[in-house]
Amino acid sequence: MEQYDEVYSAEDGWHAIREMRTRGAPAIAIVAALSLAVELQSTTLSDNAEEVQAFILEKLQYLVTSRPTAVNLADASRKLQKVVSGAAERDESDGKSVAKTYCDAAAQMLVDDVSDNQAIGKHGAAWITKTAGEGQVSVLTHCNTGSLATAGYGTALGVIRSLHSNGQLKRAFCTETRPYNQGSRLTAFELVHDKIPATLITDSMASALLKLKGHEERIAAIVVGADRVAANGDTANKIGTYQLAVTARFHGVKFLVAAPRTTIDLQTLSGVEIEIEERAGKEMTFIKGPRFDGVDLDVSHVETVSIAATGIDVWNPAFDVTPAELIDGIITEVGVVEKGPDGKFDLTFAMEARNDGLKPVTIGAA
Numbered sequence: 068m069e070q071y072d073e074v075y076s077a078e079d080g081w082h083a084i085r086e087m088r089t090r091g092a093p094a095i096a097i098v099a100a101l102s103l104a105v106e107l108q109s110t111t112l113s114d115n116a117e118e119v120q121a122f123i124l125e126k127l128q129y130l131v132t133s134r135p136t137a138v139n140l141a142d143a144s145r146k147l148q149k150v151v152s153g154a155a156e157r158d159e160s161d162g163k164s165v166a167k168t169y170c171d172a173a174a175q176m177l178v179d180d181v182s183d184n185q186a187i188g189k190h191g192a193a194w195i196t197k198t199a200g201e202g203q204v205s206v207l208t209h210c211n212t213g214s215l216a217t218a219g220y221g222t223a224l225g226v227i228r229s230l231h232s233n234g235q236l237k238r239a240f241c242t243e244t245r246p247y248n249q250g251s252r253l254t255a256f257e258l259v260h261d262k263i264p265a266t267l268i269t270d271s272m273a274s275a276l277l278k279l280k281g282h283e284e285r286i287a288a289i290v291v292g293a294d295r296v297a298a299n300g301d302t303a304n305k306i307g308t309y310q311l312a313v314t315a316r317f318h319g320v321k322f323l324v325a326a327p328r329t330t331i332d333l334q335t336l337s338g339v340e341i342e343i344e345e346r347a348g349k350e351m352t353f354i355k356g357p358r359f360d361g362v363d364l365d366v367s368h369v370e371t372v373s374i375a376a377t378g379i380d381v382w383n384p385a386f387d388v389t390p391a392e393l394i395d396g397i398i399t400e401v402g403v404v405e406k407g408p409d410g411k412f413d414l415t416f417a418m419e420a421r422n423d424g425l426k427p428v429t430i431g432a433a
């Protein structure tokens with residue numbers, strides 16, 4: 068039985084994001100934007116364009132505080148503010164027209180995100196198969212970067228979907244992704260739903276997988292999503308990503324970041340500047356209690372089950388930063404950015420490239 072979280076305001080949206088009832092860098096931005104759109108459509112607004120613009124600005128600034136690491140929400144807030152201020156400046160505008168402009172722009176984010184993800188899938192699949200040579204390939208991914216983290220199709224999981232639909236995928240491996248288990252709960256669900264051959268591993272099995280099964284399973288790459296890509300290519304992503312990049316390099320497996328340009332933040336020069344969200348220890352020391360399949364269970368009544376010694380201290384960073392030197396390519400909707408002859412990423416070209424769906428560009432190749 069499908070369960071939906073009902074969101075009627077920016078405040079509802081803020082809590083849904085903070086409590087991770089919705090998560091994933093692109094999805095966070097879209098849910099935030101749409102939660103305000105719902106509020107605007109159910110609120111008696113001023114006739115004055117500037118007053119509605121100020122209301123929208125205040126709500127967007129509030130929504131951005133829900134989670135700090137993913138840049139997509141701040142990026143969306145900046146873009147939506149620009150659209151709204153343009154509307155408010157027009158002579159014929161009033162409160163209603165400013166609100167409509169906002170709602171139309173927020174709805175467009177859904178459409179753009181899906182097409183961006185499909186392009187990411189296409190470019191990423193082409194790069195991996197070109198690099199791996201003949202025959203099907205396998206890929207390992209981390210966390211959830213599919214339709215449950217975006218508006219649809221997904222970023223790293225979009226690459227897996229594209230490989231699969233092209234008949235180029237041998238198998239997808241996904242990590243559980245402790246402590247929140249986005250991999251075992253969400254990515255595994257998406258892979259089974261799409262009938263993609265897939266195997267779940269614990270986070271701690273990744274190096275053994277590459278060492279013991281990498282060759283026979285033809286694991287060509289580890290492909291992950293991103294929450295914020297700094298100007299030099301350093302990438303913040305779900306905790307556990309950094310150690311995957313280290314083991315990929317050790318085992319000679321390509322390590323790729325898949326992210327739309329809404330995740331690239333040229334204002335953040337390198338990974339040391341990225342704020343890493345720390346979450347409550349109970350998200351690591353408890354798991355939700357038993358669920359009864361098919362029963363519409365009100366989770367607030369479900370007992371949580373302790374899986375750690377009471378009283379133990381906990382460190383629970385939700386993300387880590389993978390240095391650009393461990394990243395072989397950044398897959399965007401306009402092509403795969405590789406390092407230049409200087410061994411560094413230059414993301415400015417990708418950010419300025421036209422997203423016209425033409426031939427994928429390999430940007431900055433040495």
Ligand SMILES: CSC[C@H]1O[C@H](OP(=O)(O)O)[C@H](O)[C@@H]1O
Pocket residue numbers: 090091092093209210211212213216217222223249291292293294304305306385
């Ligand atoms: C499509 S990228 C999603 C990105 O967000 C996840 O974090 P969280 O589940 O805490 O929102 C993870 O870092 C994914 O790579």
